[in-house]
Amino acid sequence: MSNEQIKKPIRIQLLIYGFVALWIILAIFPFFWTVWGSFKVELDFFSLADWKNAITGERTIAVYGRPFTGAGYDGAWVQEEFWRAFRNTGIVCFFTVLTSLTIATLGGYALSRSGFRYAFWLLIIALIFRALPPITLVSGYLLPFYEWNIWGVLPTTIIVLVAINQPFTLWMLHSFFQKIPKELDESAKVDGCTQFQAFKNVIIPVMWPGVITAGLFSFLLAYNDFAITAMLLSQDNQTMVPKINSFMGTTQTEGNVMFAVAAVVSAIIPLFILVMFFQRQLVSGLTAGAVKG
């Protein structure tokens, strides 16, 4: 490879680096810009007078005496109680991931060891659920939930998110467990383990890479979901994404836009951290589907 690189004419090298640089700017500049702007006042973030104001924060200095202000964050988190939405998101994500992983780990393991080829049906179901816009399912959920009086609370949403996510997680872990050789738990059983002990002592120590990947994807689904959480949660129980949307609804008074900007930045930060720590697992999860399917 290095050999090949040396041979590359400088023109192509330049072209490649130029393109990569362009893409990176495209990919991250919007985030950078918004984070930067979230510490300004609205007149700077949307500046009519001069676009450079957004960088220097002229208006912000005029109002607060310094180029950065936490007013947007203060408004969003304290005044509009964004922390409540943040907490709700935390609860929903945590329990969605926990539940779907528990079912998928046990189920995926059992299915992969039972011999019959479930892979096809799992794959089909996962595909179908992946393809269906979640919102099409919501209208089916709403009425029974009204009737049973469980609309608007977090557990209901968690169950729905788990249900929608389950086939995909199950399929992912099923194919992961199939890659773990059967001999491993068979030899454990020869040594006198029961099936459950074999699972506990042999499989659990080696299953974490797959479980983490599957967990990441169900976390992302729960975190990013808008359609279901917006429809199934009452105003008090809203998670972050629908909350941001409702900020947008009341956007016209000054300052409120900055609340939304601050809220958006707050919602990005956990994702940023997530990508930072779990980049490898994310990549392997994205490509796993490609290699298998």
Place this chain on the structure above:
Amino acid sequence: MAMILFIALPLTSIVSQSVHTPHDKVLLTVESCDPFGCKTTTTVDQEATRKLKEEKPLGKFVGSKIYLDRGHLAINEVADFWKNKTSLSDFFSNLKNLPFYRAMGFTLTFTFVVTPLVIVFGLVIALAVNAVNQRLKGILVFFSLLPFVVTPLVGSLILFWMIDSRGLIGTFLQFIFENPELSLKASTGLTWITLIVYGVWHAAPFAFIVFYAGLQTVPKETLESAMIDGATRFQQVIHVVVPHLSPLVAFVALMQLMDNFRVFEPIIGFKAEAHATSLSWIIYNDLGGETRLLSSAATSSVLTIIGVSILLLPVLVRTWREFNPSN
């Protein structure tokens, strides 16, 4: 015994799970109409759906906006348009005034424009990144993942603020075209373009990651022999790399078709509903209003599901064949 118990227990949980989740889906048509007590509603839906199917061979692009009785209306209107059409384009422009067709039009356009663009763009990024310095790659992958991982609504909001006529890109475009009145939100065409650009921006990293992983497995020998045979760099890419990646292209295309077909959050984020609506958005709109038009939403849902299954059918058939080679 323990083994049977252990396998049986999760199995039953799986079986009940797998019975349960599809269950909700099956119920959807039936249940959503039940508590209205409305056998009438149900029949309206079915009739309309059936009519819609019958109509399909006749008119092009037949679906229907089934707002209860207006569901019929839409069909009549389509028939009217068809009868009274002066030209085909006239027929389509009339059709565009019906919400469902408008949504269908946008959804299909979005799907079939964004998907190829994402594939091409992702491939080019992957090729370029693959060629840069080893040390840079990790960082590049990290930053590239961001637009894909970020919540669609949040991502679209970020771009929405930037293209605002007072935002950075908006101002920049006004400067370029020397038109201070220019606003990307004002016209239908520009809104569509904005949404499509967002779609590509959001999904290109996915294609990039998949292709990038695929590039690592391109056999060096083939590349070398191509080089020896005098293939230029471009020819190498076209004749060696691309064929090697073709299963991945199919995979990305499939995923993108599914994802783009349900385009929804960007429309909310960009506040584009005046100019572009998608099928998902129609359902959301029905459900979200004060009245909660459940049956209307359910009907649109069913239609969307039909759309998805038409889209997916070839893939399902292919997977079926792959898993059952004997058939």
